[in-house]
Amino acid sequence: MGLNLRGADAVVTGASSGIGAAVAHRLAARGCRVVLVGRDRQRLQRAADGCAGAPLCADVTEDTGFRAVAAAASRADVLVHCAGAGFAGDFAAMPPDRVAALTELDLTAPLRLTRAALPGMLQRGRGHLVFISSVAALGVPDEEVYSAAKAGLRTFAAAVDRRCARGGVSVTTVLPGAVRTPFFAGRGRAYDRRFPRMVEPEAVATAAVRAVERGRREVFVPRWLVVADRVRGAAPRLYQWLAGEFG
Ligand SMILES: NC(=O)c1ccc[n+]([C@@H]2O[C@H](COP(=O)([O-])OP(=O)(O)OC[C@H]3O[C@@H](n4cnc5c(N)ncnc54)[C@H](OP(=O)(O)O)[C@@H]3O)[C@@H](O)[C@H]2O)c1
Numbered sequence: 001m002g003l004n005l006r007g008a009d010a011v012v013t014g015a016s017s018g019i020g021a022a023v024a025h026r027l028a029a030r031g032c033r034v035v036l037v038g039r040d041r042q043r044l045q046r047a048a049d050g051c052a053g054a055p056l057c058a059d060v061t062e063d064t065g066f067r068a069v070a071a072a073a074s075r076a077d078v079l080v081h082c083a084g085a086g087f088a089g090d091f092a093a094m095p096p097d098r099v100a101a102l103t104e105l106d107l108t109a110p111l112r113l114t115r116a117a118l119p120g121m122l123q124r125g126r127g128h129l130v131f132i133s134s135v136a137a138l139g140v141p142d143e144e145v146y147s148a149a150k151a152g153l154r155t156f157a158a159a160v161d162r163r164c165a166r167g168g169v170s171v172t173t174v175l176p177g178a179v180r181t182p183f184f185a186g187r188g189r190a191y192d193r194r195f196p197r198m199v200e201p202e203a204v205a206t207a208a209v210r211a212v213e214r215g216r217r218e219v220f221v222p223r224w225l226v227v228a229d230r231v232r233g234a235a236p237r238l239y240q241w242l243a244g245e246f247g
Contacts, residue, residue, distance in 0.1 A: 001165075001168070001170050001215045002170075002212070002213045002214045002215040003077065003078065003126070003127075003128045003170065003212055003213065003215070004213075005027060005030040005031050005032050005078070005209070005212065005213060006030070006031035006032075007031060007032075007033075008031070008032045008033070008077040008078055009032070009033050009035075009075060009076050009077050009078070010024075010027045010032040010033065010034045010035070010076060010077065010078035010079075010080065011034075011035045011037065011056075011069070011072050011073050011076040011078070011079050011080070011117075012024045012027065012034060012035070012036055012037065012080040012082055013037040013038075013060055013069065013080065013081055013082050013083035013109075013110075013113070014037070014038060014081075014082035014083030014084060014132075015034075015036035015037055015038055015044070015047055015048075015053075015082065016036065016037075016038025016039070016040050016043040016044040016047050017038065017040075017043060017047070017181065017182055018179065018181030018182060018183060018201050019082055019132060019176070019179055019181060019201045019204045019205065020036075020037075020038070020080070020082035020083065020132075021036075021047040021050075021201070022200075022201035022202045022204065022205035023080050023082060023130075023132075023204070023205040023208055023209065024036045024047060024048075024051055024053055024080075025047075025050060025051045025205065026202070026205040026206060026208075026209045027051075027078065027080075027209055028051035028052060028053055029051070030209060030213070032078065033053075033054075034051060034053035034054070035053065035054045035055075035056050035072050035076070036048045036051075036053045036054065036055050036056065037056045037057075037058055037060065037069050037072075037083065038055075038057065038058075038083070039057065039058070039059050039065075041055075041057050044056075044057055056068060056069065056072055060083050060105070060109040060113065061101070061104045061105050061108075061109055066109070066112065066113075069113060070112070070113060070116035070117075071116075073113050073116050073117040074116050074117055074119070074120045075120060076117055076120075076121075076127070077121070077124075077126060077127055077128065078127070078128045078130070078212060079113065079114070079117045079127075079128075079129050079130070080130040080132070080208070081109075081110035081113065081114075081129075081130065081131050081132060081153070082130075082132040083105060083109065084105060084106045084132065084183075085102060085105055085106065085183070085186050085187065086102075086136075086143060086146045086183060086184075086186065086187030087102055087143065087145060087146055087187055087188060088142050088143050088146075088187045088188055088189035089142060089188055089189065090142070091142070091144045091145070094145065098145075099145050102145050102146060102149060103145065103148075103149055106146065106149035106150065106153070107148075107149040107152045107153060107156075110131060110153060110156075111156060114129060114156075114160065117129070118160075118164070118169070121164075121167070121168075121169045122164075122167035122168070122169060124168075125167060125168035125169075126168055126169070127164075127168070127169040127170070128169065128170045128171070128172065128212050129157070129160075129164065129169065129170070129171045129172070130171075130172045130173075130174065130208055130211075130212060131153045131154070131156070131157045131171070131172070131173045131174065132174050132176070132204075132208070133150045133151075133153045133154045133157075133173050133174065133175050134146070134147075134150040134175060134176060135175050135176065135177045135196075135220065135225050135228065136150050137150040137151040137153070137154045137175060138151075138228060138229060138232055138239075139151070139243075142189075143187075146187070150175075153173070154173050154175070154218075157171050157172075157173040158171075158173070158217075161217065170212075170215050171217065172208065172211040172212060172216055172217060172218070172219065173217065173218045173219075174204065174207065174208045174211065174218075174219050174221065175218065175219070175220045175221070175225065175229075176199070176204045176220075176221045177196040177198075177199065177220075177221065177222060177225050178191050178193070178196060178197070178198045178199070179198060179199055179200070179201055179203075179204055179221075180198045180199070180200055180201065181201055195246065196222065196225065199221060199222060203221055203222070204221045207219050207221045207223075
């Protein structure tokens, strides 16, 4: 079920940068009032100024910040879970506190925020949840924890979808490939593959917002990445071989 965005209230986490900032701008261009969430006050203010949105400076993994975002989410028609970070490197050497922090940011915080937003959406019989997962949800070597968190997000979205649909609330999972943002600096390894080619954050934002308006459950960006998902489902051994050959 698609949502008319004109006059809708949206909350976007991770909106101070990259994909989240682009989604916030796109939602505003479609007529939403947008609350932008991030931790870097200056970057957040710039992103908010660019779309006449309201900045909410908060860390979603910390108590006070979480409560502030949860309060905003409980009033929202659209909640976009975009705050996230990666880690690339040897899993056996990954610091345990980094395992916990990544899981908290990429998986637990979106689950808890959904828990905060859903009762209001179901009561009003209107709402849309957007999860920015990743093609890494299919499983990427050297990004095991990130892959698990993004797969968890995708599975959670699919599981909560039925309950949502009964109450007039829709769910979209977005699975981007490589996107040109500061994400790669944060994960500790630059993007060094020729394939798939990087896309711009605006391409992800356009696909995500279109999916909200058309009520789509899952979108891959670029779209052809869906082939990897289908091959993995139908022929897991072939997928493993192809992933080994082509990364
Ligand atoms: N770039 C890619 O290739 C790619 C591909 C697939 C999926 N994704 C996913 O897309 C999402 C956005 O990533 P991006 O590429 O746009 O990276 P980005 O430019 O680094 O943006 C990450 C955003 O998350 C926010 N954030 C990080 N920790 C936070 C915290 N504790 N509390 C609140 N906000 C926090 C950051 O805000 P502050 O810095 O202000 O805290 C920033 O706005 C992530 O979930 C990522 O996993 C990215």
